[in-house]
Amino acid sequence: MDTAIDIILKFVAITVAFVVVLLVVAYTVLAERRVLGFIQGRLGPNRVGYGGVLQPFADLLKFILKEDIVPDKSTRFIYFLAPVIATMAALMTMIVYPFGPEIRIPFTSISIPLVIAHFDVGLLYVLGITSIGVYGIMLAGWSSNNKYSLMGGLRSSAQMISYELALGLSLIGVIMLAGTLDLAQIVDQQSGWHGARWNIIYQPLGFVVYLIAAIAETNRVPFDLPEAETELVAGFHTEYSAMKFALFFLAEYINMFTVSMLATTLFWGGWNVPIIDLFLDRGSFLFGLISALGFLFKVCVFLFVYIWLRGTLPRFRFDQLMSFGWKILLPLALLNIFITASAIYFFL
Amino acid sequence: MLALLFILFAGMAIGCALAVVAQRNPLYSAISLIGVFVSLACLYVMLAAPFIAAVQVIVYAGAIMVLVVFVIMLLNVEQEERRRNRLKFLVPAAVVLAAVLIAEVAFMLQSVANPTPAVSNIGLTGSIGAQLFTRYLLPFEITSILLLMAIVGAMTLARRGGLLSSEARLVPGAQQLPLSMVDPRATPDDLTLVETDSSEEAARLLGVDPRNTERD
Numbered sequence: 001m002d003t004a005i006d007i008i009l010k011f012v013a014i015t016v017a018f019v020v021v022l023l024v025v026a027y028t029v030l031a032e033r034r035v036l037g038f039i040q041g042r043l044g045p046n047r048v049g050y051g052g053v054l055q056p057f058a059d060l061l062k063f064i065l066k067e068d069i070v071p072d073k074s075t076r077f078i079y080f081l082a083p084v085i086a087t088m089a090a091l092m093t094m095i096v097y098p099f100g101p102e103i104r105i106p107f108t109s110i111s112i113p114l115v116i117a118h119f120d121v122g123l124l125y126v127l128g129i130t131s132i133g134v135y136g137i138m139l140a141g142w143s144s145n146n147k148y149s150l151m152g153g154l155r156s157s158a159q160m161i162s163y164e165l166a167l168g169l170s171l172i173g174v175i176m177l178a179g180t181l182d183l184a185q186i187v188d189q190q191s192g193w194h195g196a197r198w199n200i201i202y203q204p205l206g207f208v209v210y211l212i213a214a215i216a217e218t219n220r221v222p223f224d225l226p227e228a229e230t231e232l233v234a235g236f237h238t239e240y241s242a243m244k245f246a247l248f249f250l251a252e253y254i255n256m257f258t259v260s261m262l263a264t265t266l267f268w269g270g271w272n273v274p275i276i277d278l279f280l281d282r283g284s285f286l287f288g289l290i291s292a293l294g295f296l297f298k299v300c301v302f303l304f305v306y307i308w309l310r311g312t313l314p315r316f317r318f319d320q321l322m323s324f325g326w327k328i329l330l331p332l333a334l335l336n337i338f339i340t341a342s343a344i345y346f347f348l
Numbered sequence: 349m350l351a352l353l354f355i356l357f358a359g360m361a362i363g364c365a366l367a368v369v370a371q372r373n374p375l376y377s378a379i380s381l382i383g384v385f386v387s388l389a390c391l392y393v394m395l396a397a398p399f400i401a402a403v404q405v406i407v408y409a410g411a412i413m414v415l416v417v418f419v420i421m422l423l424n425v426e427q428e429e430r431r432r433n434r435l436k437f438l439v440p441a442a443v444v445l446a447a448v449l450i451a452e453v454a455f456m457l458q459s460v461a462n463p464t465p466a467v468s469n470i471g472l473t474g475s476i477g478a479q480l481f482t483r484y485l486l487p488f489e490i491t492s493i494l495l496l497m498a499i500v501g502a503m504t505l506a507r508r509g510g511l512l513s514s515e516a517r518l519v520p521g522a523q524q525l526p527l528s529m530v531d532p533r534a535t536p537d538d539l540t541l542v543e544t545d546s547s548e549e550a551a552r553l554l555g556v557d558p559r560n561t562e563r564d
Contacts, residue, residue: 132405135414157418161414
């Protein structure tokens with residue numbers, strides 16, 4: 001009986017997390033269009049609802065109502081499978097992130113943790129699921145039977161394999177300091193001292209390498225070679241329309257959200273907010289709420305950085321991309337591991 | 349509950365494994381193989397070995413199979429599908445070998461009547477790390493040297509005779525491939541053929557240093 005209740009509670013928690021994530025993602029799209037508009041000296045969508053707040057729902061309606069075109073000579077099964085893999089892989093990482101500390105529901109003594117699953121190898125789980133996500137793009141490019149799609153798919157897989165290495169290695173410094181792969185424990189270790197124990201202070205090089213590799217992993221500007229519209233029309237999703245296109249779009253934004261959450265969790269203290277533990281009791285409702293909002297705020301700052309970069313930087317050339325990943329980022333990540341290991345050996 | 353999950357993932361693993369062999373299209377086989385790896389990872393999680401499960405997904409499903417799919421995408425898949433099966437004469441041998449394997453498994457299951465409960469911490473990150481760097485340090489280091497040799501060997505083979513001139517900016521993934529290679533379903537009319545008398549002239553047309561075109 002207990003397990004049944006447990007399973008139902010987990011389902012509820014997963015649903016809540018998904019709804020929150022999808023809402024944030026929907027408004028990230030809106031924020032991207034408004035911020036890009038601001039950077040480019042124009043307005044952006046501001047007509048649907050007050051200042052455009054209902055635009056995401058209008059977009060969704062449009063995606064659903066548009067004609068869904070399947071190319072005649074595509075490989076149908078894989079053509080349908082690809083967006084499913086991309087979206088599913090993006091959503092599946094959501095369950096291991098600690099969104100906040102334990103939170104006590106007001107007027108009761110029930111405490112619920114704001115993390116869906118404690119997983120001994122949470123970090124490796126995230127990396128594993130992310131590496132599955134590349135199949136969505138590759139298979140989409142192959143099954144569309146379109147040369148632009150295929151080139152986009154090939155580029156993306158080459159790019160993701162190359163930058164996955166630097167991404168994984170840049171996190172090893174944090175793992176060495178924490179001594180665990182459990183994300184909740186890594187966040188717990190960063191609490192206290194009002195932000196002076198956040199890993200960013202001890203791992204600045206690791207953070208820079210992570211941030212660059214993460215942007216490349218999510219195929220965003222300046223590393224958006226897989227969908228370089230000046231060369232490849234729209235890259236791997238050229239032949240996709242209506243809701244299937246929307247799924248790729250969704251997957252890209254969820255991936256942005258995921259890597260931002262990982263950066264926050266590993267380098268910027270997760271849900272820890274400085275100062276507030278002077279005034280509030282750990283475990284009180286308000287403490288939990290402010291911590292969770294602090295987490296969301298930090299993630300949103302990263303999302304803003306993404307949009308900012310998109311409005312600012314031009315695109316890399318493909319050979320520049322490859323040599324940057326292999327000849328600069330990878331050695332820097334290794335150097336970071338070496339420095340961290342030496343510091344631990346001599347000073348701790 | 350655990351038994352139900354075991355049946356689900358074991359069934360998935362066996363179904364996908366059958367599909368790997370049964371499919372004529374190599375890409376479908378590769379996708380089925382990814383399915384096998386993922387179901388195996390789920391089984392590892394159920395056996396309290398989360399680290400092995402994560403590595404299974406990251407290394408096999410996430411890295412090796414990506415390269416396999418990458419290569420298959422560049423091959424002429426449809427031709428392979430249409431060609432008739434030339435290895436039919438090997439079917440009896442396969443049946444015999446499968447029978448031997450099943451007999452072996454049956455013998456194992458029978459001889460271990462009362463299996464001792466597995467050591468529960470064998471697949472955790474800490475225990476694997478401790479074992480690798482103490483008891484199995486020498487095999488671990490030898491394996492890494494072996495891998496390094498393989499990388500160096502691959503680099504040497506790939507660069508032999510095929511060095512590109514400094515002007516030709518050809519990089520993996522960005523080469524200009526003939527359309528028939530990229531897309532098996534394209535009509536051959538899309539290609540414009542240029543006939544040359546010698547490989548030197550071909551190299552000159554392609555913008556590659558002619559001194560480096562000779563293999564070996």
